[in-house]
Amino acid sequence: MQDPIDPFAEFITTLQLLWANAFSFLGDVVQPGWRRNQVVIILVVALISWALHSRSGAILQEWVRAREGWEKWQLRVIVQIKRRLGLMWFCLLVGIVYFVMQSITWPSRSVLIGLAAQLGVVWLSIAFAARLVRNRPMRRIVTWSLWIYGTLYLLNLSDSVATFLDRVALQVGEFRLSVLTLITAIVVIGLLVTLARVASTATASTIRRNEDISPSMQVLAVKGVQLAMYGIAFYMGVKAVGIDLTGLAVLSGAIGVGLGFGLQKVVSNLVSGVIILLDKSIKPGDVISLGETFGWIQTLGARYASVVTRDGKEYLIPNEDLITGQVVNWSHSNDFVRLDIHFGTAYGDDPHVVRKLAIEAAASVERVLSFKAPVCHIVGFGDSSVDYILRFWIKDPTGGLTNIRGNVYLALWDTFKEHKISIPFPQREVKLLDDS
Missing domain, CATH: 2.30.30.60 (SH3 type barrels.)
Known part of the structure; x- marks a missing residue:
């Protein structure tokens, strides 16, 4: 029976090996030869690319400012291109240098230049592809993970690093979680969630364009599709990297009970939202x-x-x-809304004439419905006036209620002023007695 490998000792051994290789490479670079010449060429191309980045970025910005009517997604693409102009110039120039040196000299004298060109293209491709991940922290994790993996793969170090990361693991009973598994799970879940987001967005657009589905059912269908897509993506990502979810059943159950007590309001709001969408209230x-x-x-x-x-x-x-x-x-079963306003006139004015004029004034307002004719009734005899109530209907409560009431009041004012109908107000007469 072999002794278990100590992860810390393996880590120290790997670091020593990497340090030895790096020290050997630096030693070869310092000495005169084609290896040093290639490093110098790569550094010169990097400096030229940096200079071209600043200059071409300013030219691109001026060119975009001269354009009008661009969509937001087009401007976002230009912004991403502007940020990576230096790397694009580096890939182009170092690629040209590599092909020229392959043609005029021995292929072994341009190996490092070709490797630099490959690394530049891989980094640039990953940078643009990672923009599909909307979540910024997740996008950074996926980008850096792919950058590191691509670099190690091109340097032929991916297998040895993967073996080392797989040995650094946490094991509880039969459950084992290594660093390699964790990194792979993050990358795979990130990619699957991105694909789920793209699919759910396309499906949501199709659902919203379907006029046969009510607005509430559209919202419910979109939420259901998003929940299903993201759930499937997470489950597939976890299963793809070989994580056994049964080992976490007890722990997840305990966490679920704790979250259930702490998130009662959140769960209540979630359930209430589903009920609202289902009953269409x-x-x-x-x-x-x-x-x-x-x-x-x-x-x-x-x-x-x-x-x-x-x-x-x-x-x-x-x-x-x-x-x-x-x-x-106000618009549950239909859009019809009845509004009431109260007013009063002097006792000297004929109530029959006042009612007729009030109905005509309300009907003259634009938003008041004509087929549901306004009505006016006497509701009482007050201290200073005969009190009336005027009722009318509208069909567009989204246009506001206060403004339509104000327009009807103005119409009443103009009509009463034209026909000499007075609107009384309380008056008090104070008498001073001689004995006081």
Whole structure:
């Protein structure tokens, strides 16, 4: 039976081997010869590429500023190209030098130059491909992991480094997690999540273009597709690198119980959001009132609903409040809304004439519906006036309620002023007694 290999001793041995190889390479570079000449050529090409990067970047920026009407994705592509102009120049110039030296001298005299060209192309390709990962921390992890792997692969060090990383592991019973497995899992899951994001985005666009599906069901379908895509990507990534999930069953169960108590509100909002989408009581575009908040639903999220008011404020209302609270949905079953305004006239004015003029004034306002004719009724005899209520209907509550009430009040004012109808106000007469 062999003794188990000490990971720390293996790590020290690997470092010593790498240091010896690096020291040997530096020794060869210092001595005159083609190896040193190749290093000098690579450094000169790098300096030229750096100078061209600054100059060509300024030219590209001026050229883009002269263009108009570009889409955002086109500008993002230009920004990414501008950031990597130096590496692009390096790949181009060092590639030209490599092919020229291959033609005019022995192939062995340009090995390092060819290796530098390959590294530059690999790094540049990874930098552009990694832009598909939206999450910035994940994108950096994937980029650096691929850069390191590509460099080690071209230097023929990938197998020895992989063997070393696989030996550095944490083992609890039958569960074993090595550094190599962890790195591979991060890279694979990152790539699969990126593919899942692209697929879910394309599917969501198709669903939103389908007019036969209601807005609430569109939101529910998009959320379901995203959840399924990302869940499958994570599961496939974990299984692809050989991690046995059964070994984590007990630990995940304990963590789940703890999270269940700590995230009761979050889970309640998630469930409430699903209920709202299923029963279609609230959907994007509806006009609602909740307490002092009046506005229309802009988006329905997994945890909250975004309500935008007339003054531009955006309220993020938890889904649980929409389920348990009293919500006025002005456009739930239809868009018809009845509004009431109260006014009073003097006792000397004929009530029949006042009612007729009030109905005509309300009907003259643009947004007031004509097929649901306004009505006016006497509701009481006050101290100073005869009190009326004027009722009318509108079909566009998203256009605002206060403004339509104001327009009807103005129409009443103009009509009453034209027909000599007076709007009384309380008056008090104070008498001073002689004995006082």
